Amino acid sequence: MRASIVWAAIAAGLVLAFAGWWVAAMFWMPGASYRGTLPPLTEREISVRDFLRQHVETLAGRIGERNALHYDRLTAAADFLDASLGGAGFEVRRQRYEAGGKPFDNLEVEIRGASRPDEIVVVGAHYDSVPGAPGANDNATGAAAVVALARMFGGTRPARTLRFVEFVNEERPFAHTPDMGSVVYAKRSRERGERIVAMLSLETIGYYTDQPGSQQYPSPLNWIYPSTGNFIAVVGNLASRRLVRRTIAAFRRGTTFPSEGGALPERLPGVGWSDHWSFWQAGYPAAMVTDTALFRDPSYHTAADTPNTIDYSRLARVVVGLEHVVAELAE
Numbered sequence: 001m002r003a004s005i006v007w008a009a010i011a012a013g014l015v016l017a018f019a020g021w022w023v024a025a026m027f028w029m030p031g032a033s034y035r036g037t038l039p040p041l042t043e044r045e046i047s048v049r050d051f052l053r054q055h056v057e058t059l060a061g062r063i064g065e066r067n068a069l070h071y072d073r074l075t076a077a078a079d080f081l082d083a084s085l086g087g088a089g090f091e092v093r094r095q096r097y098e099a100g101g102k103p104f105d106n107l108e109v110e111i112r113g114a115s116r117p118d119e120i121v122v123v124g125a126h127y128d129s130v131p132g133a134p135g136a137n138d139n140a141t142g143a144a145a146v147v148a149l150a151r152m153f154g155g156t157r158p159a160r161t162l163r164f165v166e167f168v169n170e171e172r173p174f175a176h177t178p179d180m181g182s183v184v185y186a187k188r189s190r191e192r193g194e195r196i197v198a199m200l201s202l203e204t205i206g207y208y209t210d211q212p213g214s215q216q217y218p219s220p221l222n223w224i225y226p227s228t229g230n231f232i233a234v235v236g237n238l239a240s241r242r243l244v245r246r247t248i249a250a251f252r253r254g255t256t257f258p259s260e261g262g263a264l265p266e267r268l269p270g271v272g273w274s275d276h277w278s279f280w281q282a283g284y285p286a287a288m289v290t291d292t293a294l295f296r297d298p299s300y301h302t303a304a305d306t307p308n309t310i311d312y313s314r315l316a317r318v319v320v321g322l323e324h325v326v327a328e329l330a331e
Contacts, residue, residue: 026238027224029261030245031252033231039256041313048148049316055084055144056206057307059127060136067128067171071102074168077127078105081147081166085109088151095188099179104168106181109150113161113330118195120161121329123149123322124275125202126170126181129305136307137297139170141206145319152323158330160197167275175273182275186282198243198329199286201276205232205318206310207297216295218269221262229296231258232318236276236287237266243285247325254324257317270295289322 041049059066059077066073082092090109097104107127113119125142129135143166150164168181177183182201189196208230215229216222234251236244241263248261266272270293272280279286294300299309 026241026263026265028245030249033252033258033260034256035258038314038317041316045313045316045320048319049312051148052141052144052315052319053307053310053312055147056136056140056310056312059140059143060129060134060305061307064134065129065132066135067131068100068102068104068169068173069131074104074128077143078107078166078168081107081127081143084147085150085164088147088154090150090154095185097179097184099169099174104179104181106168106185107166108185109164111153111156111158111162113159114157115159117161119159120163120189120194120196121326122163122165122196122199122279123202123326124163124165124167124182124185124199126167126275128168128171128181130171130301133301133303133305136299136305136310137206137291138204138293138300138305139202140307141204141310141315142202145202145205145315145322148319149322149326153326153330158327160330162326162330170275176277180275180278182278183281186278186284189284190282196279196284199276199279199284200247200322200325200329201274201279201286201288202322203274203276203288203290204293204297204300205289205291206312206315207291207299208311208314209296214296215292217292218295221264221268225260225262226258229292230314231260232321233290233292234259234261234287235271235290236263236285237271237280238263239280240276240285240287244287246329247287247289250325250328251321255317255321257314257321259321289318
Protein backbone atom coordinates (compact mmCIF):
# COMPACT_ATOMS: atom_id res chain seq x y z
CA MET A 1 0.00 0.00 0.00
CA ARG A 2 2.80 2.38 0.96
CA ALA A 3 4.56 1.82 -2.40
CA SER A 4 1.40 2.54 -4.36
CA ILE A 5 0.95 5.80 -2.47
CA VAL A 6 4.52 6.80 -3.25
CA TRP A 7 4.08 6.04 -6.94
CA ALA A 8 0.80 7.93 -7.02
CA ALA A 9 2.50 10.93 -5.42
CA ILE A 10 5.33 10.76 -7.96
CA ALA A 11 2.85 10.57 -10.83
CA ALA A 12 0.88 13.52 -9.46
CA GLY A 13 4.11 15.49 -9.08
CA LEU A 14 5.10 14.79 -12.65
CA VAL A 15 1.67 15.86 -13.91
CA LEU A 16 1.87 19.09 -11.94
CA ALA A 17 5.41 19.75 -13.15
CA PHE A 18 4.38 19.20 -16.76
CA ALA A 19 1.34 21.44 -16.32
CA GLY A 20 3.55 24.12 -14.80
CA TRP A 21 6.01 23.88 -17.69
CA TRP A 22 3.15 24.10 -20.18
CA VAL A 23 1.71 27.23 -18.58
CA ALA A 24 5.14 28.86 -18.32
CA ALA A 25 5.93 28.01 -21.95
CA MET A 26 2.76 29.72 -23.11
CA PHE A 27 2.45 32.73 -20.84
CA TRP A 28 5.72 33.62 -19.12
CA MET A 29 7.29 36.68 -20.73
CA PRO A 30 10.45 38.57 -19.73
CA GLY A 31 10.24 42.07 -18.38
CA ALA A 32 7.04 43.89 -17.48
CA SER A 33 4.43 45.63 -19.60
CA TYR A 34 4.50 49.41 -19.31
CA ARG A 35 1.76 50.89 -17.14
CA GLY A 36 0.88 54.52 -16.70
CA THR A 37 0.59 57.68 -18.74
CA LEU A 38 2.43 57.62 -22.05
CA PRO A 39 5.19 60.24 -22.36
CA PRO A 40 4.96 62.94 -25.05
CA LEU A 41 6.00 61.85 -28.53
CA THR A 42 9.60 62.55 -29.40
CA GLU A 43 10.41 64.49 -32.56
CA ARG A 44 11.36 61.23 -34.24
CA GLU A 45 8.10 59.57 -33.23
CA ILE A 46 6.19 62.56 -34.63
CA SER A 47 8.03 62.14 -37.93
CA VAL A 48 7.23 58.40 -37.97
CA ARG A 49 3.60 59.15 -37.10
CA ASP A 50 3.22 61.53 -40.05
CA PHE A 51 4.90 59.06 -42.41
CA LEU A 52 2.58 56.25 -41.32
CA ARG A 53 -0.50 58.44 -41.60
CA GLN A 54 0.39 59.40 -45.18
CA HIS A 55 0.85 55.77 -46.19
CA VAL A 56 -2.32 54.52 -44.49
CA GLU A 57 -4.36 57.35 -46.01
CA THR A 58 -3.00 56.55 -49.46
CA LEU A 59 -3.55 52.79 -49.22
CA ALA A 60 -6.94 52.81 -47.49
CA GLY A 61 -8.17 56.25 -48.57
CA ARG A 62 -7.02 57.20 -52.04
CA ILE A 63 -6.67 53.60 -53.26
CA GLY A 64 -9.21 51.93 -50.98
CA GLU A 65 -10.37 48.34 -51.22
CA ARG A 66 -7.60 46.33 -52.88
CA ASN A 67 -7.86 42.67 -53.69
CA ALA A 68 -8.49 40.30 -56.60
CA LEU A 69 -12.02 41.71 -56.97
CA HIS A 70 -10.52 45.20 -57.30
CA TYR A 71 -7.41 44.16 -59.16
CA ASP A 72 -6.49 47.60 -60.51
CA ARG A 73 -6.46 48.98 -56.97
CA LEU A 74 -4.38 46.05 -55.77
CA THR A 75 -1.76 46.71 -58.42
CA ALA A 76 -1.91 50.44 -57.60
CA ALA A 77 -1.13 49.58 -53.97
CA ALA A 78 1.81 47.41 -55.06
CA ASP A 79 3.13 50.21 -57.26
CA PHE A 80 2.79 52.75 -54.45
CA LEU A 81 4.70 50.56 -51.99
CA ASP A 82 7.30 49.77 -54.64
CA ALA A 83 7.84 53.48 -55.26
CA SER A 84 8.05 54.27 -51.55
CA LEU A 85 10.66 51.57 -50.93
CA GLY A 86 12.53 52.45 -54.12
CA GLY A 87 12.52 56.11 -53.14
CA ALA A 88 14.43 55.16 -50.00
CA GLY A 89 17.22 53.72 -52.12
CA PHE A 90 16.21 50.06 -52.11
CA GLU A 91 16.17 47.73 -55.09
CA VAL A 92 12.67 46.28 -54.94
CA ARG A 93 12.34 42.66 -56.06
CA ARG A 94 8.95 41.41 -57.16
CA GLN A 95 8.07 37.77 -56.63
CA ARG A 96 5.40 37.32 -59.27
CA TYR A 97 3.12 34.32 -59.40
CA GLU A 98 -0.23 33.51 -61.01
CA ALA A 99 -3.50 32.75 -59.25
CA GLY A 100 -6.90 32.52 -60.88
CA GLY A 101 -5.42 33.57 -64.21
CA LYS A 102 -3.99 36.84 -62.87
CA PRO A 103 -0.44 37.83 -61.86
CA PHE A 104 0.20 38.89 -58.28
CA ASP A 105 3.32 40.30 -56.63
CA ASN A 106 5.05 39.99 -53.31
CA LEU A 107 7.48 42.88 -52.86
CA GLU A 108 10.85 42.39 -51.17
CA VAL A 109 13.84 44.50 -50.22
CA GLU A 110 16.96 43.13 -48.60
CA ILE A 111 19.83 44.41 -46.49
CA ARG A 112 22.60 41.85 -46.73
CA GLY A 113 24.10 40.78 -43.41
CA ALA A 114 27.71 41.72 -42.73
CA SER A 115 28.93 38.74 -40.69
CA ARG A 116 26.10 36.19 -40.80
CA PRO A 117 24.42 36.82 -44.15
CA ASP A 118 22.94 33.32 -44.41
CA GLU A 119 20.84 33.92 -41.29
CA ILE A 120 17.74 35.83 -42.38
CA VAL A 121 15.25 37.93 -40.42
CA VAL A 122 11.99 38.62 -42.28
CA VAL A 123 9.66 41.48 -41.36
CA GLY A 124 6.46 41.34 -43.39
CA ALA A 125 2.84 42.39 -43.74
CA HIS A 126 0.10 41.94 -46.29
CA TYR A 127 -1.05 44.90 -48.35
CA ASP A 128 -4.35 43.55 -49.71
CA SER A 129 -7.69 44.14 -47.98
CA VAL A 130 -10.65 41.85 -47.42
CA PRO A 131 -13.54 42.21 -49.91
CA GLY A 132 -15.88 44.97 -48.81
CA ALA A 133 -13.36 46.91 -46.70
CA PRO A 134 -10.81 49.67 -47.41
CA GLY A 135 -8.49 47.98 -44.92
CA ALA A 136 -6.95 50.85 -42.97
CA ASN A 137 -6.08 48.80 -39.91
CA ASP A 138 -6.24 45.47 -41.76
CA ASN A 139 -3.67 45.92 -43.04
CA ALA A 140 -2.53 49.30 -44.31
CA THR A 141 -1.06 49.86 -40.84
CA GLY A 142 1.15 46.79 -41.15
CA ALA A 143 2.12 47.52 -44.75
CA ALA A 144 3.06 51.10 -43.85
CA ALA A 145 5.05 49.91 -40.84
CA VAL A 146 7.11 47.56 -43.03
CA VAL A 147 8.09 50.49 -45.26
CA ALA A 148 8.90 52.67 -42.25
CA LEU A 149 11.07 49.99 -40.68
CA ALA A 150 12.89 49.31 -43.95
CA ARG A 151 13.73 53.00 -44.20
CA MET A 152 14.99 53.02 -40.61
CA PHE A 153 17.50 50.30 -41.44
CA GLY A 154 18.52 51.62 -44.85
CA GLY A 155 22.26 52.20 -44.96
CA THR A 156 22.97 49.99 -41.90
CA ARG A 157 25.08 46.83 -41.85
CA PRO A 158 23.43 44.34 -39.50
CA ALA A 159 25.09 41.02 -38.73
CA ARG A 160 22.18 39.04 -40.16
CA THR A 161 20.39 39.64 -43.44
CA LEU A 162 17.22 41.70 -43.10
CA ARG A 163 14.31 41.30 -45.50
CA PHE A 164 11.26 43.55 -45.55
CA VAL A 165 8.39 41.98 -47.48
CA GLU A 166 4.96 43.18 -48.56
CA PHE A 167 2.78 40.12 -49.10
CA VAL A 168 -0.21 39.93 -51.42
CA ASN A 169 -3.38 37.80 -51.08
CA GLU A 170 -3.52 37.21 -47.34
CA GLU A 171 -7.26 37.76 -47.31
CA ARG A 172 -10.02 35.55 -48.69
CA PRO A 173 -10.39 33.81 -51.07
CA PHE A 174 -6.64 33.12 -50.82
CA ALA A 175 -6.21 32.91 -47.03
CA HIS A 176 -4.61 29.63 -45.95
CA THR A 177 -4.40 28.33 -49.53
CA PRO A 178 -1.39 27.63 -51.79
CA ASP A 179 -2.10 30.99 -53.51
CA MET A 180 -1.65 33.07 -50.35
CA GLY A 181 1.29 35.37 -51.02
CA SER A 182 3.21 34.47 -47.88
CA VAL A 183 2.70 30.76 -48.54
CA VAL A 184 4.28 31.22 -51.97
CA TYR A 185 7.16 33.16 -50.41
CA ALA A 186 7.82 30.77 -47.51
CA LYS A 187 7.64 27.74 -49.80
CA ARG A 188 10.22 29.28 -52.14
CA SER A 189 12.49 30.04 -49.18
CA ARG A 190 12.29 26.44 -48.01
CA GLU A 191 12.96 25.11 -51.51
CA ARG A 192 16.04 27.33 -51.73
CA GLY A 193 17.29 26.09 -48.38
CA GLU A 194 17.20 29.60 -46.91
CA ARG A 195 17.81 29.84 -43.20
CA ILE A 196 15.11 32.15 -41.87
CA VAL A 197 15.83 32.47 -38.15
CA ALA A 198 12.92 34.80 -37.35
CA MET A 199 9.83 36.13 -39.08
CA LEU A 200 7.61 38.93 -37.73
CA SER A 201 4.17 39.44 -39.26
CA LEU A 202 2.78 42.94 -38.66
CA GLU A 203 -0.99 42.51 -38.66
CA THR A 204 -3.56 45.16 -37.68
CA ILE A 205 -1.41 47.28 -35.39
CA GLY A 206 -3.19 50.65 -35.31
CA TYR A 207 -6.34 50.46 -33.13
CA TYR A 208 -6.11 51.31 -29.42
CA THR A 209 -8.60 52.34 -26.76
CA ASP A 210 -8.49 53.06 -23.04
CA GLN A 211 -12.15 52.07 -22.59
CA PRO A 212 -12.48 49.49 -19.78
CA GLY A 213 -13.81 46.18 -21.02
CA SER A 214 -12.83 46.96 -24.63
CA GLN A 215 -10.57 43.92 -25.04
CA GLN A 216 -12.03 40.49 -25.76
CA TYR A 217 -10.36 37.08 -26.08
CA PRO A 218 -11.11 33.52 -26.98
CA SER A 219 -11.58 31.60 -23.73
CA PRO A 220 -9.67 31.05 -21.47
CA LEU A 221 -7.31 33.93 -22.33
CA ASN A 222 -9.71 36.43 -20.76
CA TRP A 223 -8.56 35.15 -17.36
CA ILE A 224 -4.92 35.95 -18.12
CA TYR A 225 -4.64 39.15 -20.17
CA PRO A 226 -5.86 42.77 -19.63
CA SER A 227 -9.45 43.79 -20.36
CA THR A 228 -8.52 47.20 -21.83
CA GLY A 229 -7.40 47.30 -25.46
CA ASN A 230 -4.48 49.71 -25.18
CA PHE A 231 -1.56 47.30 -25.71
CA ILE A 232 0.32 45.63 -28.56
CA ALA A 233 0.49 41.83 -28.56
CA VAL A 234 3.10 39.37 -29.80
CA VAL A 235 1.62 35.97 -30.61
CA GLY A 236 3.29 32.76 -31.69
CA ASN A 237 2.85 29.02 -31.49
CA LEU A 238 4.68 26.89 -28.95
CA ALA A 239 7.46 26.10 -31.43
CA SER A 240 8.12 29.86 -31.76
CA ARG A 241 8.05 30.65 -28.05
CA ARG A 242 11.70 31.75 -27.93
CA LEU A 243 11.07 34.28 -30.70
CA VAL A 244 7.95 35.57 -28.91
CA ARG A 245 9.90 36.07 -25.69
CA ARG A 246 12.85 37.70 -27.39
CA THR A 247 10.52 40.05 -29.27
CA ILE A 248 8.66 41.05 -26.11
CA ALA A 249 11.91 41.53 -24.17
CA ALA A 250 13.43 43.77 -26.84
CA PHE A 251 10.21 45.76 -27.23
CA ARG A 252 9.93 46.37 -23.50
CA ARG A 253 13.55 47.45 -23.28
CA GLY A 254 13.20 49.80 -26.22
CA THR A 255 9.97 51.70 -25.62
CA THR A 256 7.41 52.74 -23.02
CA PHE A 257 4.24 51.15 -24.35
CA PRO A 258 1.97 48.41 -22.99
CA SER A 259 2.74 44.96 -24.42
CA GLU A 260 1.60 41.40 -23.92
CA GLY A 261 2.86 38.12 -25.35
CA GLY A 262 1.85 34.51 -25.66
CA ALA A 263 3.04 31.29 -27.28
CA LEU A 264 -0.34 29.68 -27.80
CA PRO A 265 -1.91 26.58 -29.35
CA GLU A 266 -2.53 27.13 -33.05
CA ARG A 267 -6.12 25.91 -32.74
CA LEU A 268 -7.11 28.96 -30.67
CA PRO A 269 -9.08 31.46 -32.83
CA GLY A 270 -6.88 34.25 -34.17
CA VAL A 271 -3.51 32.70 -33.30
CA GLY A 272 -2.71 31.65 -36.87
CA TRP A 273 -4.74 34.20 -38.80
CA SER A 274 -2.00 35.94 -40.75
CA ASP A 275 1.21 35.54 -42.72
CA HIS A 276 3.24 34.08 -39.85
CA TRP A 277 1.14 30.91 -40.27
CA SER A 278 2.71 30.38 -43.72
CA PHE A 279 6.17 30.33 -42.18
CA TRP A 280 5.07 27.82 -39.54
CA GLN A 281 4.00 25.51 -42.37
CA ALA A 282 7.49 25.80 -43.86
CA GLY A 283 9.14 25.03 -40.52
CA TYR A 284 10.35 28.54 -39.66
CA PRO A 285 9.97 30.38 -36.32
CA ALA A 286 7.46 33.18 -36.73
CA ALA A 287 5.33 35.51 -34.60
CA MET A 288 2.53 37.98 -35.20
CA VAL A 289 2.62 41.54 -33.86
CA THR A 290 -0.98 42.73 -33.56
CA ASP A 291 -3.52 44.88 -31.76
CA THR A 292 -5.65 41.68 -31.73
CA ALA A 293 -7.94 42.80 -34.59
CA LEU A 294 -11.52 41.54 -34.18
CA PHE A 295 -11.03 41.03 -30.45
CA ARG A 296 -10.80 44.80 -30.06
CA ASP A 297 -11.50 46.72 -33.27
CA PRO A 298 -15.24 47.09 -34.10
CA SER A 299 -14.37 48.09 -37.68
CA TYR A 300 -12.51 44.86 -38.45
CA HIS A 301 -13.40 43.48 -41.90
CA THR A 302 -16.07 46.14 -42.48
CA ALA A 303 -16.50 49.21 -44.67
CA ALA A 304 -15.81 51.26 -41.52
CA ASP A 305 -12.13 50.23 -41.45
CA THR A 306 -11.08 53.69 -42.60
CA PRO A 307 -7.99 55.85 -41.94
CA ASN A 308 -9.75 58.03 -39.36
CA THR A 309 -10.09 55.05 -36.98
CA ILE A 310 -6.32 54.68 -36.54
CA ASP A 311 -4.46 56.01 -33.51
CA TYR A 312 -1.37 57.22 -35.38
CA SER A 313 0.48 58.39 -32.28
CA ARG A 314 0.33 54.97 -30.63
CA LEU A 315 1.03 53.30 -33.95
CA ALA A 316 4.22 55.36 -34.20
CA ARG A 317 5.28 54.35 -30.69
CA VAL A 318 4.81 50.69 -31.63
CA VAL A 319 6.84 51.02 -34.84
CA VAL A 320 9.70 52.74 -33.03
CA GLY A 321 9.57 49.95 -30.45
CA LEU A 322 9.73 47.40 -33.26
CA GLU A 323 12.85 49.12 -34.54
CA HIS A 324 14.58 47.99 -31.34
CA VAL A 325 13.21 44.47 -31.81
CA VAL A 326 14.45 44.17 -35.39
CA ALA A 327 17.85 45.59 -34.43
CA GLU A 328 18.27 42.92 -31.74
CA LEU A 329 17.06 40.11 -33.97
CA ALA A 330 19.45 41.22 -36.71
CA GLU A 331 22.45 41.21 -34.37
